[in-house]
Amino acid sequence: MSNIEKNKWVITSAWPYVNAIPHLGNMIGSVLSSDIFARFCRLKGDEVVFVSGSDSHGTPVAVAAKKQNISAQELALKNHTIIKDLFKKWQISYDNYTVTHSLTHIEFVRNFYKDIQRNGYIFEKEIESLYCEHDKLFLPDRFVEGICPHCEAENARGDQCDKCQKLLTPLELKRAHCVICGEPPVLRKTKHWYLDLPKLQDELDSFIKQNQLIPQNARQMCLNSISEGIPQRAITRDLEWGIPAPFKGAEEKTIYVWFEAVLGYISAVKEWAENIIKDPSKFDYFWKDPKTKTVFFIGKDNIIFHLIIFPILLLSYNKDKSNGEKLILPYNVSSTEWLMFENEKFSKSRGVGIWIDEALEAAPLDYWRFTLIYNRPETSDTSFLWSEFENNIKTLNDNIGNFIHRTLTFIDKQFNGTVPHKLEFDEIDKKFIERINSISYEIGESIKAFKLRKALRDIVNFGKEGNIYLNEKAPWHLIKKDKEAAGNVFNICIQAVYAFGILLSPFIPGTSEKILSYLNVPTSKDLKWDSINENAVKEGLKIKKPEPLFQKLDVQEIQDKLQKLKEQKSNVGGKELVSYDDFKKLDIRVALIESVEKVPKADKLYKMSITLGAEKRTVVAGLAEHYKTEELKGKKIVILANLEPRKLRGILSEGMLLAAVDGDVVSVLTPDKNIPPGAKIE
Ligand SMILES: [Zn+2]
Ligand SMILES: [Zn+2]
Numbered sequence: 212m213s214n215i216e217k218n219k220w221v222i223t224s225a226w227p228y229v230n231a232i233p234h235l236g237n238m239i240g241s242v243l244s245s246d247i248f249a250r251f252c253r254l255k256g257d258e259v260v261f262v263s264g265s266d267s268h269g270t271p272v273a274v275a276a277k278k279q280n281i282s283a284q285e286l287a288l289k290n291h292t293i294i295k296d297l298f299k300k301w302q303i304s305y306d307n308y309t310v311t312h313s314l315t316h317i318e319f320v321r322n323f324y325k326d327i328q329r330n331g332y333i334f335e336k337e338i339e340s341l342y343c344e345h346d347k348l349f350l351p352d353r354f355v356e357g358i359c360p361h362c363e364a365e366n367a368r369g370d371q372c373d374k375c376q377k378l379l380t381p382l383e384l385k386r387a388h389c390v391i392c393g394e395p396p397v398l399r400k401t402k403h404w405y406l407d408l409p410k411l412q413d414e415l416d417s418f419i420k421q422n423q424l425i426p427q428n429a430r431q432m433c434l435n436s437i438s439e440g441i442p443q444r445a446i447t448r449d450l451e452w453g454i455p456a457p458f459k460g461a462e463e464k465t466i467y468v469w470f471e472a473v474l475g476y477i478s479a480v481k482e483w484a485e486n487i488i489k490d491p492s493k494f495d496y497f498w499k500d501p502k503t504k505t506v507f508f509i510g511k512d513n514i515i516f517h518l519i520i521f522p523i524l525l526l527s528y529n530k531d532k533s534n535g536e537k538l539i540l541p542y543n544v545s546s547t548e549w550l551m552f553e554n555e556k557f558s559k560s561r562g563v564g565i566w567i568d569e570a571l572e573a574a575p576l577d578y579w580r581f582t583l584i585y586n587r588p589e590t591s592d593t594s595f596l597w598s599e600f601e602n603n604i605k606t607l608n609d610n611i612g613n614f615i616h617r618t619l620t621f622i623d624k625q626f627n628g629t630v631p632h633k634l635e636f637d638e639i640d641k642k643f644i645e646r647i648n649s650i651s652y653e654i655g656e657s658i659k660a661f662k663l664r665k666a667l668r669d670i671v672n673f674g675k676e677g678n679i680y681l682n683e684k685a686p687w688h689l690i691k692k693d694k695e696a697a698g699n700v701f702n703i704c705i706q707a708v709y710a711f712g713i714l715l716s717p718f719i720p721g722t723s724e725k726i727l728s729y730l731n732v733p734t735s736k737d738l739k740w741d742s743i744n745e746n747a748v749k750e751g752l753k754i755k756k757p758e759p760l761f762q763k764l765d766v767q768e769i770q771d772k773l774q775k776l777k778e779q780k781s782n783v784g785g786k787e788l789v790s791y792d793d794f795k796k797l798d799i800r801v802a803l804i805e806s807v808e809k810v811p812k813a814d815k816l817y818k819m820s821i822t823l824g825a826e827k828r829t830v831v832a833g834l835a836e837h838y839k840t841e842e843l844k845g846k847k848i849v850i851l852a853n854l855e856p857r858k859l860r861g862i863l864s865e866g867m868l869l870a871a872v873d874g875d876v877v878s879v880l881t882p883d884k885n886i887p888p889g890a891k892i893e
Pocket of ligand 1 (some may be wrong): 359360361362363364367372373374375376377
């Protein structure tokens, strides 16, 4: 085996925006798919570095931070930590999940652009740009929305139209408006630094044409864009939040987020080499060796940036560099279509969808991983459906769970937990053994072609074949007359159990570990994809006492849990929603004010004696600047009656008076009908 050269991979997933927790659609689009591929390559014995990170710069983060009234850096780094932790919980096996606001990345990007400028691909130009007079800032990219000039879609963003995927500039938008205040912007002069994309058009064209691996639809999209002519694009922005542009005279500007985030694929490997494995030479080893294969897992809206902008950046950097100095061009991309949720678009504001934090609290991780891949939007948009989720897990259990459990319990009970030995094979045995011997190759070919959905479905089918084999051989009858013949069947079945342990490992690693632990196989780096065969498990091996692998999925229960989580977390105008049960805890009652007096040495406070019918209380309230004592005496008011009593200026206040407040105007609530003190508000 040692004479076969190992593949060397840089595997990446698209960088999620740091201002939102990813939802299931984001998860399957790039993150989970790339993890499966990386895990597979490691099992094949390839050298892998698997990286991604949080995209922390750019207008979406700046806009979100502005709305929340905190600094963009604070928002970005806080959310990055949350997302990184969630990916860990989803068992995404990144070698480095970093953030574009890291020192390594910032320094790398600045040096990279200095090189490109030296190579003659950067020029300056004064242009007119959209400016919001209300917010006093330029409106780059997503700070502005309007109507798409190509497809007339509304709410096209200043950098790209979601509907037709075309790249845009803010000035192309029709009826543009500022996303912060909604006002139409004005034109104002500003200077920007441009990347001379047309200069590299021919080189890009031949790169795309030569790379036959790139999926047909993506290639075609790129070739169309190239033949339409690639425009020059500004790489600087009048935006505070971002990587400071390294060009002389551009000190106030930052680099457009899309022109630096893609470079994170490179800097994340640099950071990994320098800071994580502490072997800086590994950076060149991966990114500057033409034998390395880079693969990018992205959503379909990202194709242009990965196959046009990114290669052009690399080509302009590589100019005049010798081999060994050049950064390698993309080897392949795997782009997915959209995942919908019950046939709707995911939407936080409308509460449509499941987010990756709440998913983990509602059902076991491997159920989510399984169902997402099982319905991966590989060739067309798919939808997460509750009914399918339930069916998918049932399919997993019926075909794989049952086969494994039947095999292990039989060996446990009938053979004292010891793998029995084999006999001569008959035709039925041979047929199933052939499957065992060929399954890893077959599934591997699908994964290599990024057909993850097919791969997983074929693994499930293999489970189906296992059950058919068992039923055909009926060892539970066989054992009554010929124990050795029954043992032979289970020697074969245990090889298939081992196969599932390996085959499922990229997809549902937790389950795989459990399966292999029954066979006392340590789940270490030494697991090998190609170790699956008819002799993988030796006779005489002691197995562990099995338990069922999967539970029946109660979709209603999961939906209830999610609903509860949403209630706990959901926001209306930035405030937490309370449930009806929460509201019921409040005891709000009508009270009659019997007497009012000023609290000595407190300008604002009144001490009031009130009655709730049977019960008298003292309440202190800050009303002295708004009501005269005689205006309050004899008034029926509304109080929160079960609030913990607290002392104000030495006086114990036993309730809170409710009032409407608008700036300086304070108005106590009062019932508009004659209703006795003590009446409950509900
Ligand atoms: Zn459009
Ligand atoms: Zn504005």
